[in-house]
Amino acid sequence: MQRYIIRRLLLAVPVLLGVSIAVFSMMHLIPGDPALAMLRGQPQVTDADVFRVREDLGLNDPVPVQYIKYLSRVVQGDFGRSVQTKRPVLMDIAAQAPSTLQLALTAVVLAVTLGVVLGVVSALRQNSWVDTLAMLTALFGVSMPSFWFGLILIFVFSLKLGWLPATGQGGLERLILPAVALGMDFSAVTARMVRANLLEVLVTDYVRTARAKGVAQNMVVIRHALRNAMIPAITIVGLQLGTLLGGAVVVETVFARQGIGRLLVTAIMAKDFPVVQGVVLLAAAVYLLLNLMIDLTYAFFDPRIRYS
């Protein structure tokens, strides 16, 4: 197991290097830099002023030179300073990350819980009205764009009913609406996944054996069937975590929450290179780590799987 983990971690390095080159090239080869946007509002803006600002930001060097300079700083732990806030990039990310983490974790917990429950219930009551309703809800969840759904939630629960605040962070009540908006898609896919897998598993021989042995229906489901049904579901969870970051961007903007998603979008729009690079690199690292952890959980669910 150890050797497997170390191998995976070592393989992550070239992946991250590739990501950094890709992001760097994309940001710098697209024309446009933050200089002119930054100078808007100064009493007087001349070409000389623009040149000075670009010089200060190191943008007058050729792109490969800029990349080498950037990489040499990164390996020393210096991700540079944000062009907008002038603060170290890591500080900005560290300030925004907890909020996204909070939102993402809540969304995942809600989504997985709801998804598994819906999936199990529909599978056990296959073709009943419960099943149909649950699957329609899932269809709804996947079809609705989170942007629109978020605004509807604000409209209904905040404006019309006044039950929950629409924006900000701090406190459970501010977390519910965004977490629901973010997790909707995720829970729908999980529900259908679990349902389909469980249906397949419930008709297998070993489940029939367990029933024949006299094991109670609940135990059959939980001890035997669900475990096997979860394996493909876990793969999906791993993949969905990636899309969760994308959804976070939208949800954070609609609900005016802090977070990495919003940080990334505003940085891209403002051509804040250090922040974009920092966020993407860190997001890639986190994603790689998460997938490694998910791969390791297979061993927990399926004793036949061994890593060497």
Add this chain to the structure above:
Amino acid sequence: MTQHDAFFGPTSHGRLTRRQLLRRGAALGGAASAVAGLLAACSQPPPTPPSKPAAASATSAPAAASATSAPAAGGATTAPAAVSPTSAPAAAAQVKDGGTLTFGAWQTPDTMDPQKTGLAATSRILVQILTPLVWKFPDKDDFFPGLAERWEVSADGKEYTFYLRKDVKFHNGEPFNADSVTFTFDRMVDDSVKTLSKLPEYDHSVKIDDYTAKIVFKQPYGPFLPLLSATPAFMPIPPKQAKDRPDEFGLTPAGTGPFMLKEYVPKSHAVLVRNPDYKWAPEAYFGRNGPPSLQQINWRIIEEPATRVATLQSGEIDMAEDVAPALVAQIESDPRFQMIYRDTLGCPRTVMLNTTKFPTDDKVVRQAMSYAVNKRTITDTVLKKTAEPRFGPIEPLTPGYNPEVEKLYQFDTAKAKQLLDQAGWTVNAATGIREKDGRPLKALFIVVANDNFDDAAQVIQSNFKDVGIDLELRTEAEPTVFNTYNRGDQNLANIFWWGTDPSSLYSLYHSSAIASGFNWGHYTNTEVDKLLEQGQQVSDLKARVPLYQKAQTLIMDDAPAIPIWGKRVMIGAKKGVQGVLWSQNVYPMFYNATLA
């Protein structure tokens, strides 16, 4: 199992019987109609605003809102109710516990360092916590003492001596004196600091004594005094905090203003609290002195426009910035709220015409284009009467505005056609587009994305078609589009400029701003250049005005730009919010503000 199989389940394996399919289909149809019905019930059509109040506020606003909402001290005229609230308190206002005002801002600040920020969103907070040396207000010609009790300008216009107040402290306890003033200005030429803001023509500053400081320029710089209260970068900052704790200074700088920045969480909110020691307000303008009425201001950043207005309507915030024209009717028709409109200074929403690229390199074509645009359609239909058309390169409220420009280029399709006919552009009967020497009269408009200009661009396109010009529209996002504009790929570009002084013309129309600056018309006129340079060098505003007025006439004659509409601050607020005043930049000043 693939995700596809998992998702479509039994259906794709053909395990669904016909009965099951029909049942599911009916359920789906029933559910869909139920959802549709629910949505229809939920979304009420926006209430049609009663025509009179809306019309009154929109059309009378430009005249009234511009200069007449003077505070109690000056000869106060009562502006129409729907327009900006005037400061109600009588001259000797008590300082009660004014409560907490929550302001919904549309953009997050970048850095709170006044000399490194590039955003108005930041400046709007900074002007609450900083005090200028000298105050200037948009509705008064005179200057008012700020941190400087009095000041002198040398005969050659290169030296400004400020005699400072002795009773001022920074929010963190540091004393305010001549050292802080010289530090503030020297910091902008300190290479190790790399500030964004620069004071043009600045040479050095001198500390004459503890409370007297002199600023020396290389060349006389006329806009200096008016810019002192419009530019947070020129407002004194605490030397120790800025030097020793720069990261803290970039997050919660100490200032000398009526409010203190207690907390700032980027992208989320800022908290401003009352400065109990404040007693250096410009009494002659504000009508009183002492600490501000409000106890606290919660500055919440809500970037999504629909969310911002929703939180105003639900009561979560007291003021919502930047209400889109489409949402204005909802606020105006609701008796709990008021719409505040303020005209601004600087340059209006303008279309810049590339004077170096065919066909806009031809002055006649540019003039014909100027006559062809129906600005009323844009302001009345697209902007729902929340703005007024403009005819000159700077906004009417800007000092030095030349009212003569309002006679120019009135909408006249016939005149446009006549000009083009006379210049030899004949209409091709098949295409409806004019041609000359085999070349069609075709132009490219690269519109800045997300700038609320798309609908206006379409009106312009249709106006141009009416006179036989083929206008292609393309969109490009900031800041990439700025480089495109500098390269000159476009014939038409759209721009606006927030400024407080006629020297704003320099940034848009001087030839030194073509290669990488904001002169997107690539416009060079040496006479205009000279006038703008002279305007910088003269200190007395009255002497500067004729120079700028002449520049405006010359510019409009060359037609490198088509001004379209006057940009406005549009803020929605609870009815009880009163006493908000407006700076030259049309930032809200909360000193006298109260909540009902």
